[in-house]
Amino acid sequence: MIKLHGFYRSSASYRTRIALNLKGLAYQTVAHDLTTGAHRAPGYLEINPQGLLPALEVEGAVLTQSGAIIEYLEERHPNPPLLPADPLQRARVRALFQLIAADTHHVTSMRVAAYLRTRLEHNDAELRAWQHHWLTQSFDAFELLLTRNPATGRFCHGNRPTLADLGLVPQVFAAQRLGLDIGKWPMVARIVDACRNEEAFQQAHPDRHNTQ
Amino acid sequence: MIKLHGFYRSSASYRTRIALNLKGLAYQTVAHDLTTGAHRAPGYLEINPQGLLPALEVEGAVLTQSGAIIEYLEERHPNPPLLPADPLQRARVRALFQLIAADTHHVTSMRVAAYLRTRLEHNDAELRAWQHHWLTQSFDAFELLLTRNPATGRFCHGNRPTLADLGLVPQVFAAQRLGLDIGKWPMVARIVDACRNEEAFQQAHPDRHNTQ
Numbered sequence: 173m174i175k176l177h178g179f180y181r182s183s184a185s186y187r188t189r190i191a192l193n194l195k196g197l198a199y200q201t202v203a204h205d206l207t208t209g210a211h212r213a214p215g216y217l218e219i220n221p222q223g224l225l226p227a228l229e230v231e232g233a234v235l236t237q238s239g240a241i242i243e244y245l246e247e248r249h250p251n252p253p254l255l256p257a258d259p260l261q262r263a264r265v266r267a268l269f270q271l272i273a274a275d276t277h278h279v280t281s282m283r284v285a286a287y288l289r290t291r292l293e294h295n296d297a298e299l300r301a302w303q304h305h306w307l308t309q310s311f312d313a314f315e316l317l318l319t320r321n322p323a324t325g326r327f328c329h330g331n332r333p334t335l336a337d338l339g340l341v342p343q344v345f346a347a348q349r350l351g352l353d354i355g356k357w358p359m360v361a362r363i364v365d366a367c368r369n370e371e372a373f374q375q376a377h378p379d380r381h382n383t384q
Numbered sequence: 385m386i387k388l389h390g391f392y393r394s395s396a397s398y399r400t401r402i403a404l405n406l407k408g409l410a411y412q413t414v415a416h417d418l419t420t421g422a423h424r425a426p427g428y429l430e431i432n433p434q435g436l437l438p439a440l441e442v443e444g445a446v447l448t449q450s451g452a453i454i455e456y457l458e459e460r461h462p463n464p465p466l467l468p469a470d471p472l473q474r475a476r477v478r479a480l481f482q483l484i485a486a487d488t489h490h491v492t493s494m495r496v497a498a499y500l501r502t503r504l505e506h507n508d509a510e511l512r513a514w515q516h517h518w519l520t521q522s523f524d525a526f527e528l529l530l531t532r533n534p535a536t537g538r539f540c541h542g543n544r545p546t547l548a549d550l551g552l553v554p555q556v557f558a559a560q561r562l563g564l565d566i567g568k569w570p571m572v573a574r575i576v577d578a579c580r581n582e583e584a585f586q587q588a589h590p591d592r593h594n595t596q
Contacts, residue, residue, distance in 0.1 A: 221528035222483060233472045237486065240478035247471040259459040260445045266452035271434060274449065274486045279496060287517065298504065316433035
């Protein structure tokens with residue numbers, strides 16, 4: 173049985189849950205509460221020395237980093253595909269995912285917020301401005317990359333969910349929790365709505381995994 | 385002819401140059417000076433709406449995000465491989481890369497530093513502490529992931545350079561510029577030394593691409 177170490181509202185865990193659902197794979201969840209530092213406990217650091225979520229126990233190995241985990245799932249379980257077949261199109265989908273995973277997620281994350289608040293003594297307003305700044309910059313670019321490219325369809329790339337949607341939906345969820353109005357990016361908002369109609373995304377939603 | 389939009393000391397451009405060199409691909413460089421904001425000029429935003437480096441012009445398309453570009457190069461030019469053949473091993477190599485690309489690079493980047501300095505009025509010492517904090521956390525984990533796994537060899541994974549080394553070497557270069565002593569992580573230091581002996585890494589080094 174696949175075991176997913178995650179937390180209900182960790183974006184990277186949420187991405188991974190969507191991928192597992194789209195692939196139709198059964199998995200067991202092990203929750204580590206990011207708000208109490210459970211992900212930094214010695215037992216979990218034995219599993220993932222980086223102390224981050226998610227980690228996937230599968231085939232006797234521990235995989236870390238959501239992007240790497242999803243590529244693994246794609247290789248082992250190619251159907252339905254989360255990447256197009258053509259290399260140039262695959263690069264587009266991966267770039268959209270990485271715009272979120274590499275350039276947006278961490279800088280707006282809880283652990284960066286904790287540093288700003290605790291060590292640098294920033295208040296809520298400054299923290300909010302920081303998070304909105306990076307989110308806005310990313311969604312501005314994401315929207316342009318969607319509107320300028322005719323390959324954008326019902327989803328970020330074509331008419332089936334791809335890796336790009338797995339990056340976008342959890343980041344929009346996080347942004348809305350941080351008070352950002354997504355209506356400013358109509359194509360992003362439309363695609364997130366389309367994803368929310370899909371069973372695999374619904375089943376992965378943080379509200380379904382909040383055991384607190 | 386492949387055209388690489390980059391900057392000599394941008395880590396993500398540096399990664400991409402190493403990949404192009406390892407694949408034996410000829411390319412033309414277009415330099416955009418990050419220190420003068422050339423990457424935010426309207427002409428470049430037409431090429432890459434995110435205003436980040438690198439971008440690769442190839443086959444009539446523009447590819448962005450170094451991770452996506454390198455995966456594209458791997459798919460189009462499989463030899464020599466930058467990823468192992470086995471899916472679990474591929475996941476390990478991608479996770480090491482993403483530890484750098486997703487969790488380390490941006491938060492310690494020039495544009496985050498600019499926000500901390502300009503908008504939040506932090507001084508050099510605070511900025512340096514911030515950068516060293518995130519770099520140290522990442523290299524601590526990277527070192528453990530290397531030492532705990534028997535697949536680590538002369539390079540991060542086995543005895544040939546992989547995607548993981550392409551993430552590590554530019555990040556170590558950036559960390560050393562920021563005054564961090566890499567000797568604290570002996571396995572990281574050893575592997576970076578091994579990479580520095582390779583022609584493809586030498587030719588990609590920022591000092592060879594500094595046209596200023």
